[in-house]
Amino acid sequence: MARIGVFVCHCGENIARTVDCARVAEALADHPGVEFSTDYKYMCSDPGQSLIKQSMKEHRLDGVVVASCSPHMHEKTFRKAVSAAGLNPFKCEMTNIREHCSWIHEDRAAATEKSTDLVRATVERVKYNQALSPITIPITPRALVIGGGIAGIQAALDIADAGREVVLVEKEPSIGGHMSQLSETFPTMDCSQCILTPRMVDVAQHPRITLHSFSEVDAVDGYIGNFDITIRKKARRVDEDLCNSCGACMQACPTRKIPSEFDAGLGTRTSIYVPFPQAVPNVPVIDEPNCLYLKSLARRRKSKKPARSRKPVCQRCVKACGPKAIDFQQEDRLVTEKVGAIVVATGYRLYDIGREQDEPGISGYGEYGYGKVPDVIDGLQFERLMSASGPTGGELRRPSDGKVPRHVVFLQCIGSRDPAKGMEYCSGICCMYTAKHVLLFKHKVHNGRATVFYMDIRAAGKGYDPFTRQAMEEPGVQYLRGRASELYRDGDVVRVLGVDTLSQEAVDIKADLVVLATAIRPQKGIQDLTRKLSVSVDHHGFMNEAHPKLRPVETATAGVFLAGACQAPRDIPDTVAMASAASSKVLALLSRDELEREPQVALVDTANCSGCFHCERACHYGAIEHEEIKDGQGRLIRVVARVNPGVCQGCGSCVAACLSNCIELQGYTDDQIFASIQAI
Amino acid sequence: MSNQAPSAARGPSADNATFEPRIVAFVCNWCTYTGADLAGTSRIQMASNVRILRLPCTGRIDPLFVMKAFERGADGIIVSGCHPGDCHYIVGNFHARRRFRVFRELLDFLGVDPERITFSWVSASEGGKWAQVVNDTTRRIREMGPMESWPRASTALDDDLHG
Numbered sequence: 001m002a003r004i005g006v007f008v009c010h011c012g013e014n015i016a017r018t019v020d021c022a023r024v025a026e027a028l029a030d031h032p033g034v035e036f037s038t039d040y041k042y043m044c045s046d047p048g049q050s051l052i053k054q055s056m057k058e059h060r061l062d063g064v065v066v067a068s069c070s071p072h073m074h075e076k077t078f079r080k081a082v083s084a085a086g087l088n089p090f091k092c093e094m095t096n097i098r099e100h101c102s103w104i105h106e107d108r109a110a111a112t113e114k115s116t117d118l119v120r121a122t123v124e125r126v127k128y129n130q131a132l133s134p135i136t137i138p139i140t141p142r143a144l145v146i147g148g149g150i151a152g153i154q155a156a157l158d159i160a161d162a163g164r165e166v167v168l169v170e171k172e173p174s175i176g177g178h179m180s181q182l183s184e185t186f187p188t189m190d191c192s193q194c195i196l197t198p199r200m201v202d203v204a205q206h207p208r209i210t211l212h213s214f215s216e217v218d219a220v221d222g223y224i225g226n227f228d229i230t231i232r233k234k235a236r237r238v239d240e241d242l243c244n245s246c247g248a249c250m251q252a253c254p255t256r257k258i259p260s261e262f263d264a265g266l267g268t269r270t271s272i273y274v275p276f277p278q279a280v281p282n283v284p285v286i287d288e289p290n291c292l293y294l295k296s297l298a299r300r301r302k303s304k305k306p307a308r309s310r311k312p313v314c315q316r317c318v319k320a321c322g323p324k325a326i327d328f329q330q331e332d333r334l335v336t337e338k339v340g341a342i343v344v345a346t347g348y349r350l351y352d353i354g355r356e357q358d359e360p361g362i363s364g365y366g367e368y369g370y371g372k373v374p375d376v377i378d379g380l381q382f383e384r385l386m387s388a389s390g391p392t393g394g395e396l397r398r399p400s401d402g403k404v405p406r407h408v409v410f411l412q413c414i415g416s417r418d419p420a421k422g423m424e425y426c427s428g429i430c431c432m433y434t435a436k437h438v439l440l441f442k443h444k445v446h447n448g449r450a451t452v453f454y455m456d457i458r459a460a461g462k463g464y465d466p467f468t469r470q471a472m473e474e475p476g477v478q479y480l481r482g483r484a485s486e487l488y489r490d491g492d493v494v495r496v497l498g499v500d501t502l503s504q505e506a507v508d509i510k511a512d513l514v515v516l517a518t519a520i521r522p523q524k525g526i527q528d529l530t531r532k533l534s535v536s537v538d539h540h541g542f543m544n545e546a547h548p549k550l551r552p553v554e555t556a557t558a559g560v561f562l563a564g565a566c567q568a569p570r571d572i573p574d575t576v577a578m579a580s581a582a583s584s585k586v587l588a589l590l591s592r593d594e595l596e597r598e599p600q601v602a603l604v605d606t607a608n609c610s611g612c613f614h615c616e617r618a619c620h621y622g623a624i625e626h627e628e629i630k631d632g633q634g635r636l637i638r639v640v641a642r643v644n645p646g647v648c649q650g651c652g653s654c655v656a657a658c659l660s661n662c663i664e665l666q667g668y669t670d671d672q673i674f675a676s677i678q679a680i
Numbered sequence: 681m682s683n684q685a686p687s688a689a690r691g692p693s694a695d696n697a698t699f700e701p702r703i704v705a706f707v708c709n710w711c712t713y714t715g716a717d718l719a720g721t722s723r724i725q726m727a728s729n730v731r732i733l734r735l736p737c738t739g740r741i742d743p744l745f746v747m748k749a750f751e752r753g754a755d756g757i758i759v760s761g762c763h764p765g766d767c768h769y770i771v772g773n774f775h776a777r778r779r780f781r782v783f784r785e786l787l788d789f790l791g792v793d794p795e796r797i798t799f800s801w802v803s804a805s806e807g808g809k810w811a812q813v814v815n816d817t818t819r820r821i822r823e824m825g826p827m828e829s830w831p832r833a834s835t836a837l838d839d840d841l842h843g
Contacts, residue, residue, distance in 0.1 A: 070717045071734075099720025100732055104811070110728040117731055534770050544766065548805075556710070556768045600736065618739070620771045651769035652740025656779065668736055677748045680704055680731045 002033035002127045005061040006119060007052055009043035009068035011098055016041075018102040020112045024067065027116045033127055035059045043068050044077055052078070053085040062087065063126040067095040067119045088131035090599070090667065095122040117680055124675040132599040132666055137646045139225035140340040141590045142167065143583075146217055146529070149177020150572060151345035151564030151579045153199050158583035159343075160208040164590050167337045168203065169231055170213045172261075174279035175200055177347055181262060181380060183387035183394075185572055186436040187467035193278060193389060200280040210337075213281055218334060220532045223621075223647045224559030225340045225595045233333045237286040238272070242325035245282040250274070252320035258290050260391070264381040266399060267391030272317045272326075276389060286317075286326075293328065341559050341586040342533065344543060345579065346526060348565035350378055351415040351423065351519040359541075362422040365414065368516065373489045374400040376514045379433055386440050396444045398513045401492065405512030407449040408441055409496045410434045411484055415519030417455060423519045423540065428569040430517035431458050435471035437515060442474050450477045451509055453484055453498055461573065480507065487514055520569040533560050534621065543567050553582040558597075558649075561585050600650035600667040602643045608662035609640035615654035615663055616641065623647035624654065701755040701821040703730045705814075706745060708737045708773070711762035711803045718807035726811040727818035730758065737761065739772025743783040746797065756796045756821035758813060763801040773801070791828075796821065 006028045010016035021039040029037040036059040042048050043066055052064060064087070066078045071094040079089035097115040105111040141164055145156045148170030156166045168175070179185075180200075182192035203209055212231050219230040238249075253270035260269040262276045269275075271290040274282055288294050296313035318326045353365045370376050375398050377385075388394035398405045412434055416427040431454070438450045452471075457479075459468040472479050484498035493510040500507050522541035530537050535555045536544045543566050546554040553561050563579035564570055570578065589595070604615075606627065616624040627642035643654070643663070652665040664670065707713050713734050719726065735741060738761030746757050759780060767773040777799075784794040798817045802810045 070713075070720070072714065072717060096717075096732070099717040101728075103720040103723050104726050105728045106725060107728060114728050114731065121731070121733070536766055536768075536770065539765070618775055620769065649769055651737040651772045652735065653737065653769065653772050653775045656740055656742045656775070665736070665740060668740060670742070673733070673735070673745060674748055676733055677704065677745060678752055680733065680749075680752075 002063055003035040003059060003061050004033050004063040004065060004123055004126055005052070005055050005059060006034055006037040006123060007043055007048075007055075007064065007066045007068075008037075008039040008097075008115075008119070009048070009066065010039065010041045011043075011068060011102075012041065015068070015098050015102040018105055018108055018111045019097055019115045020108060023112055024097075024115045024119060028119055028123065031120060031123060034123060035061055044074050049077075049081040052081055056082070056085040056087060062091065063123075063129060064092040065095060065119060065122045065126055066092065067097045067115065067122070069094075069098040070096045070100070088133075090132040091126065091129050093122050093126050093129065095119045121676040121680040124679040125672045128669060128671040128675050130666070130669075134596040135599050135601065135645050136594045136596055137223075137225050139590060139592060139595055140227075140338045141165070142337070142339045143341045143343060143586050143590065144169065144217075144227065144229050144337065144339040145343045145345060147177070147345035147347055147564075147566070148172075148175030148203070148211070148213070149345060149347045149564065150179040150196065150199075151347065151566075151575045152177070152343070153196075153203055154576050154579035155343045155345055155563050155583045155586075156209050157199065157202055157206065158580050159586055159590075160206050162583075162587050164208065164587065166206075166209045167229070167231075167339060168209055168211050169215050169217055170211070171216050172275065173214045173236070173283075173285040174275045174281070175203060175211065175213060176276075176278075176280065178380070179572060180276065180278070181264070181387070182383045183390070184436060184440060186432045187461075187463045189436070189439075191388075193387075197278045200278070204280045211281065212335070214285055217529060217532065220342075221622075224557075224597075225589070226646065227339050227342060227559065229337045229339055229342075231335050231337060233335060235288075235330045235332050236283065237288075237326065237328055237330045238284050239325045239327055239330075240281060240283050242323045243283045244323055244325075245274075246322065247274075248320040248322065249284055249317035249326065252316040254314065254316065255290055255292060258287065263384045263391045264378070266377075266381055266384050278389075286328075297328075341561065341589050343561045343563055343579070343582045343586060344529070344533065344535065344555075344566055345563040345582075346523045346529065346566040348520045348569065349523055350380055351521050353378075353414055353516065353518055359422075362521075363420070365421070367486045368411075368414070368484075369487045369489070369494075370516060373487065373494055373514075374398075375405075375489075375494050375512065376487055376516065378516050378518045379430070379437070382437055382515045386437075386444070396441065403492075403512070404445060405448070406445065407451070407509070407511050408513045408515060409484075409494075409509055409511040410437060410450065410452045410515045410517065412452065412454045412517045413483075413519075414516040416517075418519075421519075423521070425540065425569070426458060427517075427520040428458070429520070429571045431468060432461070432464055432571065434515075434517050435459075435468040438471040438474065438477055442477065448476060450474075451496075451511070452477070452479045453482055454479060455481070455483070461571065482507070520565060522566060526566070533557060535560055553578055553585055559589065597646075598650070598667075599645075600665065601645045601648040602650070602652065602654050602663050602665050604641045604643055605662040605664070606640045606642070608660055610660050610662075611639050611641065612659060613641060614657045614659055618653040618657035620651075620653070621647050621649055623649070699822060699826060701729050701818060701826070702753060703756040703758060703817060703821060704749040704754045705730050705732045705758035705760065706735055706738070706741050707732055707758070707802075708761040708768070709734055710737070710768035711766065711801075712760040712810065714804035715802040715806045715810045718804065719810045720807075722807045724807055724811040726814045729818045729821075730814045737767065737769045737772035738776035739767075739769060741776055741779075743779060743786070746783070746787075750792060750796075750827060753827070755824075755827040756798070756817055758798045758800065758817055760798075760800045760802050760810075760813065763803050766803060793824065795824065796827065
């Protein structure tokens, strides 16, 4: 017969107000298998825990039920106490009679009856609880950081500075991300590149950071502490070791009119290029669709005629390259890295307002003429026009005719906070960067006029509100609460038709330049990556943290952490704080030699397994392995399922899928669950 | 062992007005259980007829759990987990959804009204929605009246097959 102890907590008045705790304890005292039952004011307090430990010794208890708050609150506390008294911690279970009973009911009799039912179900369950021991798994003390923007750079440097190796993967030819494109940063007006590029160089020179630029994560296998990462190094067609970054190839390249991604389409580049002069690594990459030689090769492959014996096209870069670093034969290469933890720092992209939308549920603004009217640009393009490294060398000249704009209209919340466009969230940074744009514009064009259409001003960060106020109070600046209904080209101006909702008046402005603060969206194709990582995303595609308040940089997948705008729109200070938080979580994980995990994993009864592998199809984590059963002579008898406890996350899908009923989820066995159902 | 059905006092003849349905909820640990915790911390009042059993994931729920609960005197069942796409275990709730689509038809075949089961998605942030699911289900089951005891249902099945 079991010897179970029942401990009913009053939680001060929280439970006792609606539940008659003494009666619950009394009702359970006579229950079969209950050796001891009592109630106490604060079970989680020191005396409460001592009461449990004392009673366990006195009554030689072999199971403990604590009826109090949610197990999410105090399960660890009570299991620790039980363990200290010499019993396996997994012999202790909690019943939630606070959140699930006393706090949501007023009728004392009903609440008391419900509590008694719930405790009885737990008592029955505990009779079938087995002693379990935590699983230990070894750890590879290295980290993978995906994304080389400011979030990834910060995380990589923090981890590497603490003495652990880091593998940094960046899909673009250079690290730096969006921050490298910005001119100045709010609210201090630091030059973005001046504060970022030294950190980029630190990454390049760090002895413990391996940088894979122009690379993507191809596959993720394994589990916390032991991930196997396959990285696709895309064909750069320039040998990183041989290249001396002289730039002769770019001067030789005849295709010069390709819109530069770094300049957000406002500047041009050659087809062999480094995205920007401070790129890390400062090694060019050949843009396959635009390179004359590669295009001619593709044409030749396509045409059915035999290869004509004429000289290959172009290849001027090959001739110009002193160290012979250009290699047109280079192909994509797969490299594998073993890591123990992963930081995802994939950042954001801007909402493409005028173009075809790539996702259902997101719609554009045809009426704003973006992409058609050259003087309607987005915030990132304005940054490039303002930047000293930009296409105009830092002079503000509008795209259409190169004139200095005298009147600039800024439209905030383009897409953001608009359920009709599919993005009902606030993009968080636009109020601030628009204020920055206004100040930068006024700094460059002293007698210029700026009009800002806003919905609300959200400037909650440190020093943010005075900053927006400064922009509003600048002479020649007008903040209008309202929206624009239409933008169109009228001669050499852009007409902005809108409404000022405070004065209830229609507004018609002749603007020289219009800047749209477009919404922040997750990176394109992010779902591919989150699927590989088994990380969930919200319906906008931003990654989900494990807990919005208490575990903001962890994900529900153990060993995978988040930094920056991949989780939600974030500005630079928040991104950097989050990256440092993620790296401290990584370091806490990597500072151990072994990892302890809750033993809530599935276990196969190999004697009864028929080898149908229904479980394998139900398992999303690939935790089901094939185990060969052999006889004494080593001959194969049959193949059965085996659960890799390191990979198993303990969801129990395989258990419910098993036809022969031979998989059990430890901690949630059929016996335990049926016992609860019987009693409830 | 507690072999006596806890609801023995209340027979199928109980008057619907005074009938307090007994409802068992199978919920996942990550979304709905936490959502129910939130309902508690937000002090959202709701019907006291629902007893929650916590499982790691709705994917763990064997339809036999539901049958057993009916057999032991439950009048209604709630199965609730994470929203599609938000499952803590990525796809466990999809397994559950598929399983229950088939299972509902089986219930119908067995003579159990599928309306006695509520299948819902309640996330960790939806305390209010949890209260609504609890109240709606309680109201519905109260209107439907007590569940015919399982032996009667299975006898009826026997009669159908052999009679």
